[in-house]
Amino acid sequence: GEDVEQSLFLSVREGDSSVINCTYTDSSSTYLYWYKQEPGAGLQLLTYIFSNMDMKQDQRLTVLLNKKDKHLSLRIADTQTGDSAIYFCAETHQAGTALIFGKGTTLSVSS
Amino acid sequence: ETGVTQSPTHLIKTRGQQVTLRCSSQSGHNTVSWYQQALGQGPQFIFQYYREEENGRGNFPPRFSGLQFPNYSSELNVNALELDDSALYLCASSPPLGSGYGYTFGSGTRLTVV
Numbered sequence: 321g322e323d324v325e326q327s328l329f330l331s332v333r334e335g336d337s338s339v340i341n342c343t344y345t346d347s348s349s350t351y352l353y354w355y356k357q358e359p360g361a362g363l364q365l366l367t368y369i370f371s372n373m374d375m376k377q378d379q380r381l382t383v384l385l386n387k388k389d390k391h392l393s394l395r396i397a398d399t400q401t402g403d404s405a406i407y408f409c410a411e412t413h414q415a416g417t418a419l420i421f422g423k424g425t426t427l428s429v430s431s
Numbered sequence: 432e433t434g435v436t437q438s439p440t441h442l443i444k445t446r447g448q449q450v451t452l453r454c455s456s457q458s459g460h461n462t463v464s465w466y467q468q469a470l471g472q473g474p475q476f477i478f479q480y481y482r483e484e485e486n487g488r489g490n491f492p493p494r495f496s497g498l499q500f501p502n503y504s505s506e507l508n509v510n511a512l513e514l515d516d517s518a519l520y521l522c523a524s525s526p527p528l529g530s531g532y533g534y535t536f537g538s539g540t541r542l543t544v545v
Contacts, residue, residue, distance in 0.1 A: 322474075355536075362435075363474070363536040408473055416462055416525050418487055419534060421473030425515055 326333055326422035334431045338396040342409030342422055345390065349411040352385065353419065354394045357406045366394070366407075396427075404429045433458055435537035437522050443543045444512050447458060452507040452524030457535045462486070463505040464545050465497060468519040480505055509542075517544045526544070 337380045344352070350371050353385045354362040369376045369383045369392070378381045382395040396403055407422040444450050456463050462481045466474035476489035480499035485506045494510040503524070509516055519541050523534040 353534075361540040362476065363523075365533050365535070368533065410473075416481075418464065418476040418489060419466075419474070419523075420476070423471070423473045 322410060323419040324409055324420050324422035326407075328423065328424045329426050329428070331428045331430065332399050334399060334401055334429055336399055337360050337386050338394075338399045338403070338427055338429075340394045340396075340409075340425045340427065342392040342394075343390055344392065344409070344411050344420075346411060346413060346420070347390070349390075350414060352383075352392050353410040353412075354381075354383065355408040355410060355421075357408065357424070359405075363408065399427075399429050401429045401431055403427060435480060435519075435522055435524050435535050437537035437540050439540060440538070441541045441543075443545060446512055446514060446544055448512050449508065449510045450512060452509075452520050452540045452542070454505045454507070454524075456503045456505070456524035459526055460524035460535065461503050462500055462525045463503065464523045464525070465507045466521040466523065467491075467506070468521055468539070470516075470518070474521055477507070486514075504525075512544045515545050517542060 325343045351370040354366045380397045384393045406422045406426050409422045410419040438453045464479040468474040477491050478488040479486050483499045496508045498506045519539040521539045522537045523537040525534045
């Protein structure tokens with residue numbers, strides 16, 4: 321079945337870049353998302369990318385998509401302590417249908 | 432514009448009881464989805480409602496049911512609660528097809544079954 325995998329933990333120093341990786345199995349995935357979850361909170365949409373794109377940049381965030389390898393990454397430039405959170409990769413094959421989430425990557429930023 | 436609001440924020444129930452969780456969708460959004468997030472896991476899709484009808488369901492038993500109202504708000508009902516139903520329940524709304532691609536999530540309802 322469909323599956324989304326992420327590494328579970330990433331630790332970086334303030335000011336460094338963070339790269340969070342995700343792989344997915346569904347070759348019909350059309351929309352890929354990155355969500356952020358802070359402790360005790362819901363999910364905040366950070367960015368999304370369509371499968372016909374290979375890169376998207378939004379301020380400090382850069383998303384790279386390798387469709388051949390079904391690999392998605394989120395790069396956060398100049399990581400701040402406020403970026404400490406759990407980051408979820410999610411995919412769906414059709415707009416408005418169910419999202420399939422990974423288990424999340426916990427990003428810890430030390431000063 | 433208002434976001435997705437969920438109530439209550441926290442709830443404690445006893446095994447075997449029934450619970451109703453509520454969700455108001457974001458203005459302009461006509462589709463509502465519910466997700467269950469167990470501790471340390473990613474959210475799992477329960478079901479989705481569109482035009483007051485169930486429009487897709489994940490791998491959850493029939494004791495999980497829902498409703499959508501004409502104003503697009505929604506309820507999630509869980510009967511015969513089990514200890515494993517303890518989780519954060521997230522509601523997400525999405526706009527009409529073709530008018531956007533984002534799902535807006537609420538802050539969730541933390542359900543504890545004892």
